[in-house]
Amino acid sequence: MTALPTPVPTPRTEPATDAPRRGRVPALLAAMFLVNVFGYAANNAAIAVLLPSQVRSAAGDGAVAALALVNGVSAIASFGIPPLVGLMSDRTRTRWGRRSPWILAGGVLTAAALVLTGAVSTVTGLVIGWFLVQATINIGLNIILATIPEGIPAKRHGLASTVQGVGIPVGGIIGVQLGAALVDSVMVAYALLGGLFLIASVISAVLIRERSNTAQDAPDLAREPMGRQFLAMFSSLRDRDYRWVFISRAVIYLGYNTVFGFSLYILQDHIVLPAGLAPASAVATAQTTSIVFLTIGTLISGPLVDRLGRHRGFVLISSLLLTFSIVLPLLSPSWTMFLVQAGLSGFALGAFLGVDLSLATIVLPKTGDAGRDLGVFHIALNAPQVVAPFVAALAVQHLGGYHALFIVGGVFAFLGSLTVLRVRPQQVTT
Incomplete structure (x- = not known):
């Protein structure tokens, strides 16, 4: 899974199992920031530097296919x-409530993986190792989102989205820099990343401070069989507009990850680097540049679309800009290019995410199950990086x-940009 912002939709029929409490918001925001920073630091360090380096050492000339296998199985x-x-x-x-135990368990299991x-x-x-990492790291990263509609007042959900979104690129920068610095000592790198994420998870589980819910009455969840709920997990995708927003995000991310997931190999085999610049260090520099501009794009586009509306137009323009950026190296295989x-590409992706978050929130159907439906939407971010x-x-x-x-990455990004036009304009007026 590649480290990027996840939308925070507000379910309209979620049971009030833990109503927002005064003074709790800062602690929840801090918990969300910590989990995202150190979760995506670990994920980005591995995906951008550590895992490709390990696969290259293990598979030699077959590294491209081997990396596809490693990431594909983790899908x-x-x-x-x-x-x-x-x-x-x-x-x-x-x-301890229903979210804290899962966040803590996710931290312990992720560190071990x-x-x-x-x-x-x-x-x-x-x-095997990367499959276990993807299985465990997604526990905390997904569960922390469910605390937003349960513990933060609706009028501050925008602030929660911003804090969570900023945590992801901060973690990305930390991760790629740490991965590049320790690329020759991968065991140390993984142990350090695992330890940091475990500490962040423990602190976040404490900060959430949920009430005991052992005597809590939740008749809808208690009466419905688990098997039936499992089969209904993806029912939200039956909604036409939500489905097209989901598809648009997934396909655009597929185009982006098709190219940038192979950055280390591109810099090793294709781009002409300046003398003395190692590919791993070049990846760290490029990733940091991208993440800085991604943050800028996100901070600009979100408030702008709130002011002007026209969500579909913003998504279309930003994704077309991303398409153009992906194919730029065709002009010249130079380090500068x-x-x-x-x-x-970082700015374009950030602009897309800043607008797409708002669009997804508007068209999200009524579900009544925050943890499940936020988990489903999380797949639009995870799936492309394992298929790419x-x-x-x-x-x-x-x-x-x-x-x-x-070319292939650009084509996918272009097709993804067009799918947003399938969302009905009357459904996204603000």
């Missing part, structure tokens, strides 16, 4: 865990090398 965890864990946490009854991934040196070991691509390596491997190995990679 099972990325697709299934968020809604499933969200559903289970909705039904959890403990003296990261250490395991750092200890293995074969493709098979990396497949790659940096320009990183900055422009297969697409990238196909492009590089069978369609013409890295030139084909940029």
Whole structure:
């Protein structure tokens, strides 16, 4: 899963299991920020630097296909865990509430999975390790979102979205810089990242301070069989407008991750780097540049669309700009052009996310199950980064090398930009 902002829709029929309490908002915002910063630090460090480096050492010339395998198998965890864990946490009854135990468990399990991934040196070991990381890290990253409609007043949900969104690029910068600095000591890197995420999870679980819900009456969840709820996990995608927003985000992210998920290999095999600049350090520089501009784009586009409206138009323009940025290296395989691509694509993606968050909130259907439905929407971010390596491997190995990679990524981003036009304009007026 690649480290990027997740929308915070407000379910309209969520049971009031833990009504917002005065003075609790700052603690919830701090918990959300910590989980996102150190969760995405671990994820970005591994995806951008550590995992590709391990796969290259283990598979040699077959690294492209091997990385696709490692990420592809983890797709099972990325697709299934968020809604499933969200559903289970909705039904959890403990003296510490229903969210805190899951956040704490996610921190412990993620730390263990990261250490395991750092200890293995074969493709098979990396497949197992990375699958476990994706399965466990999504617990905390998804569950923390459910605390927003439950613990933060509706009039401050915008602030919660901003805090969560800023935490993700901050974590991304920390992750890629730490990964590049410790690329020759991957075990140390994974252990450090796991320890930081565990500490963040423990602090966040304490900050949430949920009430005991062991005697809480939740008749709707208690009476409905678990199997039936499991089968209904993706029912929100039956709504036409929500489905097209989901598809648009997923396809645009697929185009983005098809190219940027292979940044290390692009810089090793295709881009001409200045003398003395190592590919791992170049990845860290490019990723940091991209994340800085992503943050700027997000902060600009969100308030602007609130002021002007026209959500579909903003999404279309920002995603077309992303399409253009993805294909820029076709003009020149130089380090300067790659940096320009990183900055422009980061700004475009940030502008898209800032607007798309608002669009998704508007069209989200009534569900009554915050953990489950936020987990489903989380898949639109997770799925592309695990599918993209297969697409990238196909492009590089069978369609013409890295030139084909940029073209394929651009085509997906362009198609994703067009799908937002399927959302009915009358459904997104503000």
